[in-house]
Amino acid sequence: VTTTRLGPGREFDAIRRILADAPAPGPGVALAAGDDCALIRPESGNVYLAVTSDMAVEGVHFRSEWGSPEEIGGRAVRAAASDLAAMAAEPIGVLASIAVPSDDGAELAERVGRGCRTAAETLGLDLLGGDLAGGAQALTVDVTAIGRARDPLLRAGARPGDELWVTGRLGGAAAAVAAWLAGREPEAAWRERFWRPVPRLAPARWLAERGASAAIDLSDGLAADAGHLAAASGVGIELDLGDVPAAEGVELLRALTGGEDYELLVAAAPDILADEAAGFRARFDLDLTRVGRAVVGAGVRVYRDDEEVEVGRPGFDHFEGEGDGAESKEGVR
Amino acid sequence: VTTTRLGPGREFDAIRRILADAPAPGPGVALAAGDDCALIRPESGNVYLAVTSDMAVEGVHFRSEWGSPEEIGGRAVRAAASDLAAMAAEPIGVLASIAVPSDDGAELAERVGRGCRTAAETLGLDLLGGDLAGGAQALTVDVTAIGRARDPLLRAGARPGDELWVTGRLGGAAAAVAAWLAGREPEAAWRERFWRPVPRLAPARWLAERGASAAIDLSDGLAADAGHLAAASGVGIELDLGDVPAAEGVELLRALTGGEDYELLVAAAPDILADEAAGFRARFDLDLTRVGRAVVGAGVRVYRDDEEVEVGRPGFDHFEGEGDGAESKEGVR
Numbered sequence: 001v002t003t004t005r006l007g008p009g010r011e012f013d014a015i016r017r018i019l020a021d022a023p024a025p026g027p028g029v030a031l032a033a034g035d036d037c038a039l040i041r042p043e044s045g046n047v048y049l050a051v052t053s054d055m056a057v058e059g060v061h062f063r064s065e066w067g068s069p070e071e072i073g074g075r076a077v078r079a080a081a082s083d084l085a086a087m088a089a090e091p092i093g094v095l096a097s098i099a100v101p102s103d104d105g106a107e108l109a110e111r112v113g114r115g116c117r118t119a120a121e122t123l124g125l126d127l128l129g130g131d132l133a134g135g136a137q138a139l140t141v142d143v144t145a146i147g148r149a150r151d152p153l154l155r156a157g158a159r160p161g162d163e164l165w166v167t168g169r170l171g172g173a174a175a176a177v178a179a180w181l182a183g184r185e186p187e188a189a190w191r192e193r194f195w196r197p198v199p200r201l202a203p204a205r206w207l208a209e210r211g212a213s214a215a216i217d218l219s220d221g222l223a224a225d226a227g228h229l230a231a232a233s234g235v236g237i238e239l240d241l242g243d244v245p246a247a248e249g250v251e252l253l254r255a256l257t258g259g260e261d262y263e264l265l266v267a268a269a270p271d272i273l274a275d276e277a278a279g280f281r282a283r284f285d286l287d288l289t290r291v292g293r294a295v296v297g298a299g300v301r302v303y304r305d306d307e308e309v310e311v312g313r314p315g316f317d318h319f320e321g322e323g324d325g326a327e328s329k330e331g332v333r
Numbered sequence: 334v335t336t337t338r339l340g341p342g343r344e345f346d347a348i349r350r351i352l353a354d355a356p357a358p359g360p361g362v363a364l365a366a367g368d369d370c371a372l373i374r375p376e377s378g379n380v381y382l383a384v385t386s387d388m389a390v391e392g393v394h395f396r397s398e399w400g401s402p403e404e405i406g407g408r409a410v411r412a413a414a415s416d417l418a419a420m421a422a423e424p425i426g427v428l429a430s431i432a433v434p435s436d437d438g439a440e441l442a443e444r445v446g447r448g449c450r451t452a453a454e455t456l457g458l459d460l461l462g463g464d465l466a467g468g469a470q471a472l473t474v475d476v477t478a479i480g481r482a483r484d485p486l487l488r489a490g491a492r493p494g495d496e497l498w499v500t501g502r503l504g505g506a507a508a509a510v511a512a513w514l515a516g517r518e519p520e521a522a523w524r525e526r527f528w529r530p531v532p533r534l535a536p537a538r539w540l541a542e543r544g545a546s547a548a549i550d551l552s553d554g555l556a557a558d559a560g561h562l563a564a565a566s567g568v569g570i571e572l573d574l575g576d577v578p579a580a581e582g583v584e585l586l587r588a589l590t591g592g593e594d595y596e597l598l599v600a601a602a603p604d605i606l607a608d609e610a611a612g613f614r615a616r617f618d619l620d621l622t623r624v625g626r627a628v629v630g631a632g633v634r635v636y637r638d639d640e641e642v643e644v645g646r647p648g649f650d651h652f653e654g655e656g657d658g659a660e661s662k663e664g665v666r
Contacts, residue, residue: 011465014439018446018460025459028425028481038461040382040425040479047376051384053477055430055464092361092373097388097475106347113351126358127351128371131388131475132344142430142464142475144386146373148361 005034005156005231009224035155035232036086036217037147048149049092052083054219058139066180069108071195073098073115073141079219080145081123082199082262086217087154088208089147091201093126096143099136109134112141123199153204155232157214158267162294164237165273167200167263168286170222171250174258187249197262203284207266210276214267221259222291223311226300229265236297241304245289256302257311267294338367338489338564342557368488368565369419369550370480382425383480385416387552391472399513402441404528406431406448406474412552413478414456414532415595419550420487421541422480424534426461427453429476432469442467445474456532486537488565490547491600495627497570498606500533500596501619503555504583507591520582530595536617540599543609547600554592555624556644559633562598569630574637578622589635590644600627 015033025032030048031039037050056076058064064072077094084091096116100108109132117127125145158164172193179186186194204215216229222244230237239256246255266273273280273288280288302309348366358365363381364372370383389409391397397405410427417424429449433441442465450460458478491497505526512519519527537548549562555577563570572589579588599606606613606621613621635642 010439011467014443014446014465017443018450022450022460023454025461026425026457029459029461032426032459033462038426038428042376042378043380043481044378045376049373049382051428051461051477051479053428053430053463053475055432055466055475057432057466057469057473059470060432060466060468092359093365093371095371095384095386095477097386099388099390099393099473106343110347110350113347117351117355121356124359126362126365127355128358128362128384129366130386132347133388133390133393134344135393136390136473137392137470140390140432140469140473140475142386142388142473144384144428144477146384148376 031154036083037089039149039152048152050084050087050089050147050149050152051144052080053142053144054080054083055140055142063180064139067195069111070115070118072139073112074119075195075197076141076143077116077119077123077125078197078199079262080143081125081201082197082217082219084145084147085199085201085204086215086264087147087149087152088204088215089149089152090205091124092146092148093128094120094143094145095128096130096141098130099133099140101137101139102135105134108139112139116143123201151208153208153212153215155214155216155229158229158233158235158294159213160235160294160296161270162213162267163270163273163290164226164292164294165266165268166218166222166245166289166291167203168261169245169247170218170261170263171255171258172247173197173260174254175247175250189248193247193261197260199262200264203280203286204264206280206283211272212266212268216265218261218263218265219259221257222265223256223300223302224259225265229267230298230300233294235294237292237294237300239292239300239302241302241309243289243291245287253311364487369416370422372482372485381482381485383417383420383422383482383485384477385413386475386477387413387416388473388475396513397472400528402444403448403451405472406445407452408528408530409474409476410449410452410456410458411530411532412595413476414458414534415530415550415552417478417480418532418534418537419548419597420480420482420485421537421548422482422485423538424457425479425481426459427476427478428461429463429474431463432466432473434470434472435468438467441472445472449474449476456534484541486541486545486548488547488549488562491562491566491568491627492546493568493627493629494603495546495600496603496606496623497559497625497627498599498601499551499555499578499622499624500536501594502578502580503551503594503596504588504591505580506530506593507587508580508583522581526580526594530593532595533597536613536619537597539613539616544605545599545601549598551594551596551598552592554590555598556589556633556635558598562600563631563633566627568627570625570627570633572625572633572635574635574642576622576624578620586644
């Protein structure tokens with residue numbers, strides 16, 4: 001495998017067109033664009049380097065009044081590191097590029113940068129470089145994360161019959177955004193989930209060691225990211241809405257479609273994880289919940305009490321027109 | 334060496350404060366922030382991975398009316414790849430994160446992305462991934478470039494007595510910007526230099542193989558980047574203004590201080606390159622010019638006919654106040 005198929009959506013259509021008819025990648029590249037990370041082939045040995053970028057733009061991904069500059073930088077690092085987790089990679093370092101409006105200047109850039117560095121150190125990542133620019137119109141942070149993958153977990157490995165599991169509880173980040181947009185302070189736990197998501201680095205390696213077949217991190221929301229996993233693996237995915245583990249106080253439908261929780265969706269052959277789930281929960285103090293299965297077919301279907309549920313177009317699309325899609329109406333992702 | 338000292342300027346002060354009291358980098362990192370690239374230590378063997386990020390923001394680094402979306406994407410890739418050249422690294426791939434205003438949307442993102450991809454392929458780089466965001470206030474492109482460095486050329490290797498050489502001819506990019514800001518169309522060669530700078534990848538490896546001791550690419554301008562090389566190497570640098578190779582029609586002072594040419598400044602022990610310069614010029618159809626020397630001391634001094642010349646604060650500083658510094662008055666870098 002050197003490229004990965006993407007799921008539906010205009011953002012992904014744009015990416016597909018950018019990448020259309022791309023030549024085969026060079027000998028230094030084991031996996032090009034489309035998965036959570038690209039994989040650089042080692043000069044010798046069999047340990048890949050995993051690289052990934054994640055951009056956060058004020059007014060698109062967050063609003064400055066919702067958090068501190070340090071939280072903005074920290075969240076950008078955490079989101080990028082989550083893509084390393086999705087490949088079961090070990091953390092090495094990050095590069096952080098920060099653009100700030102000129103009226104705030106150097107102090108704001110410093111505070112965002114310190115937030116990047118603190119989060120990076122917490123996660124075992126060195127701050128390896130980046131770029132600073134003043135005079136921008138909106139605060140923007142782009143983080144590239146680099147890790148080492150001994151046995152990378154791809155999106156493309158799910159097979160019909162596999163079970164699908166998610167880590168943690170979902171919907172907290174989306175609930176925080178909904179509260180802010182409605183002019184309310186979110187619950188403390190939701191706010192924490194939005195600003196300080198926890199990339200599941202060690203849990204992912206644990207799951208990979210026990211034979212998980214595929215993984216993706218939940219940035220666009222469970223339903224949308226299941227679509228990417230399905231497209232990459234060439235399978236269909238069925239989700240049981242009643243089994244989706246919602247964060248406390250969060251509706252099931254928001255847990256299904258809300259993005260930015262940065263938990264993992266993992267596929268594994270039947271019964272591989274059922275006996276291990278209790279050990280996982282004890283070791284990581286983190287839920288591991290079976291939410292569905294891979295089937296022969298394509299796309300994602302959601303069931304409630306064995307009846308199919310229509311959930312609309314799940315996930316956020318940066319390039320949808322006004323009012324198309326549940327999340328884009330909210331004006332941020 | 335695991336960190337690199339930076340030269341003067343408020344942007345670099347901000348970076349210094351972000352990095353202050355950073356812990357020693359982990360075992361996977363050979364060189365952390367401060368050089369043109371960070372270096373990742375290989376799992377086995379002795380070939381490093383070089384990584385670097387470079388961000389371009391509309392209104393700060395360029396204006397959209399000066400060029401096409403494809404040129405904007407291409408220039409961002411070329412600028413990032415130039416940092417690989419400065420380490421004498423071989424190209425592997427790039428990640429490109431692109432944020433576009435919502436009224437332009439997917440088509441603009443696609444055109445910028447295609448420009449990134451075309452430039453990358455021209456330079457032997459695979460497009461490995463990135464991120465797309467709509468709804469931003471200004472077009473922003475952040476490119477991370479990744480290469481393989483067998484014998485990396487650091488900023489820190491210059492020794493007193495070394496000669497300093499530059500590739501190509503300088504000042505064309507700054508002359509193009511000055512023309513646009515004055516409401517004129519720049520000379521075609523200047524315009525080309527601004528939008529399609531040529532990262533000196535193969536020339537850098539050639540120079541490294543012949544024993545060059547240090548290198549930096551010229552993004553902030555010869556005088557300012559000489560300051561970074563001096564700081565990193567713990568030497569002073571003397572430049573001979575009359576020897577600076579100016580692009581056709583460009584004043585010497587602009588060739589000395591204008592940024593964004595993405596040529597190389599290289600240090601080498603005396604006489605190593607003098608005999609090789611003709612071969613270099615023939616092989617790469619590119620000038621190689623001795624412009625000065627490293628001395629015991631610190632900082633950069635510029636001479637004209639053996640008299641010291643006052644050039645003010647060279648280079649662009651994103652965080653200078655209004656009217657401080659020659660370049661920042663122009664409103665873009």
